[in-house]
Amino acid sequence: MLSFDRLQENERKSAETQGRLVGLFLFGNDATASSLDPTRLCRFHRSPSQTFGNEMKFREIAQEPETQSARNGADPLSPEMGENRGKYRTLDFLLMLGIVLLGTSLRLAYLAQISDPDINPFFDEPTMDSRHYDSMAEGYANGDWLGERAYWYSPFYPYFVGIFYSLIGRDFLLLSGFQLILGGLHCAVVFAVGRALFGRLAGVIAGLLMATYKVAFFYEALLLKTGLSALLLDLGLLLVFTLGIRQREKPLPEKSLLIRLLLTGIALGIAAITSGTMILLAGWATVWIFLAKRPFRLRPALALAAGVALAVTPVTIRNAIVSSDFVPISYNAGPVFYTGNCPYNTNGSQIHVASFLAPVDPLEFQSENEEGFFFSYAQSKSGELLAPSEVSSYWFKKGFEWVSENPGTWFLLTLKKIRIFFNDYEVPNNQSFDLFRTEFAPILDLRFFPTFGILGAFGLVGMVLSVIKRRRGTWLSLPFFWLFAFSIILNFVVSRYRFPVTGLLAAFSGFTAASMVTWCKAKKWMPAGITALSSLVLLWLLHLPLPDFDRDLSDGYRMLAQAYQRKERLDLAEENFKKAIEVNDRSFSAFRELGLLQLQSGQRIQAQGNRPAANLRFKEAQENFTRSYLKSPSLPEQQTSLYLAALMSVSSEEEEVATRLASNGLTRGEDCRLYFVRALAKKKTDVKGALEDLGHALRIHPEYPDALIELGSLLASEGKHLEAMDAYCRILSTRKSDSRALSEILLLVQALKESSDESTAAKALELGIEHHPQEPGLLNELAWLYATASDNEIRKVGRAEVLSRKAVALSPHSPQYLDTLAEILFGMGKKKEAADTIDQAIQWTPKDDPDFLRYLKEQRLRFLGKESS
Helix, strand or coil: CCCHHHHHHHHHHHHHHHHHHHHHHHHCCCCCCCCCCHHHHCCCCCCCCCCCCCHHHHHHHHCCCCCHHHHCCCCCCCCCCHHHHHHHHHHHHHHHHHHHHHHHHHHHHHHHHHCCCCCCCCCCCCCCHHHHHHHHHHHHHCCCCCCCCCCCCCCHHHHHHHHHHHHHCCCHHHHHHHHHHHHHHHHHHHHHHHHHHHCHHHHHHHHHHHHCCHHHHHHHCCCCCHHHHHHHHHHHHHHHHHHHHHHHHCCCCHHHHHHHHHHHHHHHHHHHHHCHHHHHHHHHHHHHHHHCCCCCCHHHHHHHHHHHHHHHHHHHHHHHHHHCCCCCCCCCHHHHHHHHCCCCCCCCCCCCHHHHCCCCCCCCCCHHHHHHHHHHHHHHHHCCCCCHHHHHHHHHHHHHHHHHHCHHHHHHHHHHHHHHHHCCCCCCECECHHHHHHHCCHHHHCCCCCCHHHHHHHHHHHHHHHHHCCCCCHHHHHHHHHHHHHHHHCCCCCHHHHHHHHHHHHHHHHHHHHHHHHHHHCCCHHHHHHHHHHHHHHHHHHCCCCCCCCCCCHHHHHHHHHHHHHCCCHHHHHHHHHHHHHHCCCCHHHHHHHHHHHHHHHHHHHHCCCHHHHHHHHHHHHHHHHHHHHHCCCCCCHHHHHHHHHHHHHHCCCHHHHHHHHHHHHCCCCCHHHHHHHHHHHCCCCHHHHHHHHHHHHHHCCCCHHHHHHHHHHHHHCCCHHHHHHHHHHHHHHCCCCHHHHHHHHHHHHHHHHCCCHHHHHHHHHHHHHHCCCCHHHHHHHHHHHHHCCCCCCCCHHHHHHHHHHHHHHCCCCHHHHHHHHHHHHHCCCHHHHHHHHHHHHHHCCCCCHHHHHHHHHHHHHHCCCCCC
C-alpha cells in the first residue's frame, strides 16, 4: 500500500512533467510547472487535505487516458520528461522524415507508371480544366502576366505553373514530379496537424494515412490545383491553431503577435486565391481568434484579416483594371451554383449545362469553353452587355429561382449530394481515378492502401470523439470542415472538389485509431468496442453503391478515346469508344461520341472523293446517334443525338429516314436544328417545304448560320439572288469573315457574271460590303467587276481604284489583291505605278507557286511595254 505522502509526490511530479510536455512539443521551449500552472493541466489535482479512497482508486485514476494533458495534445502513451526534450524532438523529426520519405517514394513510383505518353495519352495532352490552366500558364511565361479579362478560375495555381514554365520550361514530367514532392511534404503537414490536435500517435497515423492515400497520388500529378489547395488548407489550419495555442499558454508580446497573425493571414489569403472556397478558412479563423480568450480579441482578428486582404487585394485590383468591374477573386461562382441547382441536375454531380440549354451547333460547344457559353448565354437572355460580376449574379438568380420554386426537389437533391460527398466512390471529373487504376498505374490498385471511405468513416467517428472528449482545437477544425463540405454540397459534388479536406479527415481518423489503442492498452474494452463498431458500420454505409452512378469504366474509356482523338489516333479512339459501350451499353454519351468520330471520319473520306466509303461511315454514325437517342429519349440534350442521326441520314442520301427522325423529334418540342435537317432532306423534292422549315428554324434562332447558308442556296437556285445575298450577309453581321458565307457570296457573284447579269452581281457585292465593309475579298471582287464590266453603265474605274486600294490596305501582303490594283492602274494609264505594284505582288507570292509567279512576271513586262521571251 502506497503512503499518502508518496501519492501526493507522484501526482505533483506528473503534473510538472505534463506541463513540460505541452511546452516542448507545441512551443519548442521548456515550459515547466512555473510557466504553465500544473493545476490547469492535471485533471485530478488535489489539495493536501484531500485523500484517496484506496490504492485501487488511485491506480484507476493514474491509468485514465483522458487527462487534461491528453486533451492538450500530449501523447498519452508516451509520458515525456522535460529534461529529455531533445530526445523527443529528434523522435518527432525522424517520424516526420520517415512519413515524408514514404509518401514521396510512393508518389514517384506512381509517376514512373503514368509518365509514358504512348501508354497514357493524357500525360502530355492537357484536357478540360488542365488545358485552361496550361494555356494561362503559357501566356504568363511568355510575359502576359496581367491577362485580358477577369479571372474565371482562381488565379494562383496558373501563376504557380506559369512561374514554373518560365524557370524550367513546359515540361510535364518535371512539373508532375515537383507537385508530387509537394504532396510528400503535405504528409508532414498532416502529421503536424494530427500531432498538434491529438498527440503524437494520432499524428503518426494521420501522416501514414496521407502518405499511402492513393487518390492523393492521382490528383497531385495532374495539371490541376487540387493537390496545392489541399496542402495550403492544412498548412493554414496548422499555422492558426499552433499560434492560437501558443498565445494561450505563453503569450507573445503584442507587436510580435500581430506580425505573426499578419503573416498567417497572408498565407490564408494565398490559399483563398488558389481555391475560392478557402476564403471560408480565413473567415472562420478570424472569427475563432476574435472569440478566443484574452489576449486575443479585435486587434489580433483584424491583423489576420488584414493579411488575408493583402494577398487577395492585388487580384481584385487586377480584375478591376482589365474588366472595369468588381470581382474579388473570380466570377464563376454563379455558374457553378446554377450547375448544381437547376432542373437538369438530377444526380448532384456536375452536368454540362450547355447541352441542356441547347446550343445551336453541338459540335461548336466544348467543355473547355464553358466560360464563353455562360457569358454569352447570360448576355443573350438579358439583352444587354454584362460585366463579369453581373454574369455571375445572373446565374445565381437563375439558380435561386429554381430552388425557391422547387424546395422539395432541391432538398432531396441536397441529400443526394451529402451522400455523394462522403461515399467511397471517386466521382470522375476531368479525369477518372478508376481508369488510371485499371489501365496505367497498378500502384493505385493496391488493396491495403486507404480510400476515402476509410478516411470518412474513421474521420467522422473521430469528430464525435473530439467533441465528447473536449479536445483542444475542435472548435477551429470542426466548423471549418463542415463549412467547406457544405460549400461543395450546395453546388455540386465531384471527387476532386472534396479532396482538400482529406488531410483533416486523416487527422481525425488518426485520433480514432489512437483512442482505440489507448483504451485497449488500459483494458477499457467498452469504449474501444463501441468506437470500432461505429467505424465499421459507417465504413459499410459509405461503401454502398450510389444509385445515380455506374461504377464502371464507361466514362473513363470515353475520356481515353477523346484523348486519342485529340492526338489524331482515330483507330485507338474508336476502339476505346467501343470499349465504353461494351462496359455499359446504356451510355448514350459513348454512342453519340462514337457517332461524332465516324461523322468526322466520313467527312474526311468524302473530301478525298471516296463517296461510297464515306456513306458507309455516315450510315454507322447515323445508327450510333439513333442508339444514343433511344437510350434516354426523355433527356433534353438527346435532341442533339436525334439531330445528328437525321443529319447523317441526309449525308447517306436517306432523305425519308432523315425526315422521319426529325419529325419524331419535333413532336417533343420545337428545335431549330430539327427543322433545319428536315429542310435538308426536303430540298431536292420539296423546295417550298424546305423553305418553310428553314423559316421555322430561323424564327427560333435568327442567327443560325447553317440555316442561313441553306436558305441562301435555295433562294439562289430559285433565281432570288439578292435575297440569297441578304441571307449570306446576315451571317457576316454576327460572324465576321465567316469562310462559308464569303465562299457562297463569291460563288453567287461568279455565277451571275457568267450569266452576264453584271448589274445584279454588282448590287449583290454592294450589299455584302454594306454589311461587312472591312472584308477585303468583297472589296477586291467588286473592284474587279467595276474595272472590267462589259456594260459601260456599270463600269466605274474611279470607284474600282478606291475599292482596290482599300482591299490592299486591309491585306497588304495579298498578291491577288495587288494584281487587281495593278491591272486597274494600268487601265488608267498609270503604267509605272502598275509595274511597281506588280513587283510587290511578286515579292509576296510563295516560291512554291511557280505558275502564278510566271503570270505576274508576264504582267510586269506587259505593263512596261516589253514582250516576254
